[in-house]
Amino acid sequence: MKDATLKQIATQLGVSITTVSKALKNYPDVSAKTKKTIVDLAKKLNYTPNSFAVNLRTKESTTIGVIVPTIDYNFFSKVLEGILAEAQKRKYLVIILRSNEKLDIEKKQIELLLNKRVDGILISLSNETGDFGHIKNIINNKTPLVLFDKIAKLINCSKVTINDRKASYDAVNYLIKKGHKKIAHFRGSYMPQNSIDRFLGYKKALEDNNIIYNPSLVYVCDNNTDFEDGYKNAENAVAEHPDLDAIFAVTDLVAVGIIKYLNDINIKMPEQIAVFGFCNSFMSEIITPKLTTIDQPGFEIGNRAAAILFDEIDLERKDKPVIFQSIELETSIIERGSA
Amino acid sequence: MKDATLKQIATQLGVSITTVSKALKNYPDVSAKTKKTIVDLAKKLNYTPNSFAVNLRTKESTTIGVIVPTIDYNFFSKVLEGILAEAQKRKYLVIILRSNEKLDIEKKQIELLLNKRVDGILISLSNETGDFGHIKNIINNKTPLVLFDKIAKLINCSKVTINDRKASYDAVNYLIKKGHKKIAHFRGSYMPQNSIDRFLGYKKALEDNNIIYNPSLVYVCDNNTDFEDGYKNAENAVAEHPDLDAIFAVTDLVAVGIIKYLNDINIKMPEQIAVFGFCNSFMSEIITPKLTTIDQPGFEIGNRAAAILFDEIDLERKDKPVIFQSIELETSIIERGSA
Incomplete structure (x- = not known):
């Protein structure tokens, strides 16, 4: 049933393809009754809109990429929770990659994400990252980029860190x-x-x-x-x-x-x-x-970095100027027994 | 430079589009010298193959989706590390979503992943998941599915757990x-x-x-x-x-x-x-x-679940029969001071 198409639904119900398409997108100019009939049949046929075709048309994949050094630490799990919470709100999907603190892996992963034409990229740099050609590729490629936590001051993009x-x-x-x-x-x-x-x-x-x-x-x-x-x-x-x-x-x-x-x-x-x-x-x-x-507010760091990235993606789409921000989140001392 | 196309490269070098395309895919019937010239120009133009068009042609997105209840625990971070390690080896990208232990979020996320036409899905079910219509949708949709850790015996697919x-x-x-x-x-x-x-x-x-x-x-x-x-x-x-x-x-x-x-x-x-x-x-x-x-071997659980999923995706593509597996990984007692 994967290939049930708009056309099939249209033929089966005796309506136009445009009507089916509008109904599935919940446009107001299709009657509630027609809409329901179409949606019900689409569900019965297990119809899912061909998101690749949609992507090709709009050039929007509504997917971002995230590269973190590792996820097996308390800090980065919290950061990822913050990113995913914001992505869910804004209806983005998130591809997560880990560089394992290696420069060559980080380079390959950026290439993968650019090839995939993600809408934007979030990175916390690896410990080995001392030159930035691969990061600048993202900018040259006009893909919005936000660095967080482990950043490089030399890169011209938005950043979220603590002081x-x-x-x-x-x-x-x-x-x-x-x-x-x-x-x-x-x-x-x-x-x-x-x-x-x-x-x-x-x-x-x-x-x-x-x-x-x-x-x-x-x-x-x-x-x-x-x-x-x-x-x-x-x-x-x-x-x-x-x-x-x-x-x-x-x-x-x-x-x-x-x-x-x-x-x-x-x-x-x-x-x-x-x-x-x-x-x-x-x-x-x-x-x-x-x-x-x-x-160190991990959830907040991920959440803010993602929010800034989504805003920059929106501005790019509307051909509006993007002004890069460097956000430093507040920290505080937690007094316990060891000091 | 995002829109530099095969055609531009072909025109600039006076070769056919097919040659450019073959060279970039490293086909053997293009000479090494021509290949190098083409690849160099493609790099100079920041050319990245339009993966959407490729996807549309091959119906393969080389992306899988993973739904976990949460990532902010030691266990699931390890599972994700295991999944990402295997995905990197097999050259897949991984979209990660978290259900927050909520059935309605899990349902929405499955819909998102099916709309995105991912190649396969890995899920550890939420604590609220007691009926399985949304999970069966994945199977009806002919999208390979592997459950891990929090599984349901009633669902007919491969599973990776411990005993x-x-x-x-x-x-x-x-x-x-x-x-x-x-x-x-x-x-x-x-x-x-x-x-x-x-x-x-x-x-x-x-x-x-x-x-x-x-x-x-x-x-x-x-x-x-x-x-x-x-x-x-x-x-x-x-x-x-x-x-x-x-x-x-x-x-x-x-x-x-x-x-x-x-x-x-x-x-x-x-x-x-x-x-x-x-x-x-x-x-x-x-x-x-x-x-x-x-x-409880978290890394191993994620790693094996991902490996089985990638194998099943391959079999599906070759129209070969898939035999579902239920893998139970070994556990052992770690004796320390508390008992």
Whole structure:
């Protein structure tokens, strides 16, 4: 029954194809009775409008593409929930791809999405993304693009992030005000802007409080296995700095790895070493001690990024000018037991 | 440059449209040199093949649709990772939708996917799904369908699950062998097959060990907020059954809610009350005490379901017969501190 067509329905009911088409689109100039007869038969025949033909005609696929580094983390699942909620409201379908933090996969996926002629693309860049030719292809191709979370300042498009530098500054400042002096930072890898900004916030907070920045207190978590990175680096940091009194982690997952190690060697938190996370994921509330962290609004980030993308798609369609926006969402400190 | 066409490329290079088309599809009957010239110009013009026209011609969109109840849980993120990994291998794109555990949303989403003429559909049913007309529409529409995790036995299609009844039997049997006698079950809602099967496994294990089944020890978690459901029901169970000595929870998230409550009132686990979960999610390892649980292979479930779907799509295309499979993946007990 897949190929039941408008024509079949028209023939069977003795009406014109135009009438069938209008009825199925719920146009007002077809009587309610006729409409019902047509819709009932279409349902009986399992008729579904040929969306490919519709696409070809209108050049609109009402589908967007999303590329995220991974979905197996609390943060990106929340972001995706936010994107899907907005897409459902605006009647868009969402193709989701994951780059696995790899540049070459990200490149291929952009090609796939452009070939598919999606209406727009949302991306959180991979940790390896240091040149942007493939991202600029999207713009050259006149496909609306919004970057979120892991963005690149050099790309000319709308962006949704938090103010990572400020959030990080607030976290470290909080630790200093609580009396901590030897504060390590377990940073993310060198490429992503948010990882750079969180590091710069850490450094600035030290400076503003007259604490000399010590590079040996900065540990890099760049194995894309935050939990193990946190655990391993905690082991190194404790061995290398016996007087360490606090750690500010780039993500909650890194912080959870740190807490696991400190629990294993019976170091009391926050009395001996305070631990501060970043994300406010579900697990930050269930671990012992509960994690003090920055609340990073994942759902909201995805939701806003999608809303901006849909608006830009609409403007493009109406040939109206698009003015790019950089949105920074508010964060706050969630005080719990670990710091 | 979006509208640069085969014709433009052909005219510019003085070759036929067929040659251009063949070159871009890497057909062997175009010389390597010509191919290179054509591909280079196509790249320069930002030419992307019009996938809509291709779709219309071949009736293949190389896109599948996935409907999951939610993505904001550890289990479904893993399932999606498994689906995306297989899709990437087979060069399919994946549209992801979430039903939010609502039947009416699930119905609408199936309609959207059929209208979009996706090549196949993967679904884990919502908790509300008790009649299956909308699911049968997919089959009537000759669109390959594979159900996973939350399935319905009445639907005639391939299915990927675990043996929920056996896994649950093993868990309760384990608790009984450890000496527990008054074992509560915090079950899922009444509709999903996996929730029914886990309950039946619990009941059977009691019977086989000559423990009389007591319906007042069964608590229903049906608010789609597993953590709160676990917390609240633990409060009730402890009040109603002072001699309670174990709880078998339908999911890890419910178990984490239970552990939170028992920690709050200083009940020792497993000495006073043992807690057993279901999933082996990341958090089961970071909570205190660590959660004894069933290892439910989420990635593998998604991966296998996707592989079967892609195989069935291939068979359909070749007009070969499809034999439906019901795959039950192995589970095992992960022993930790809580039981």
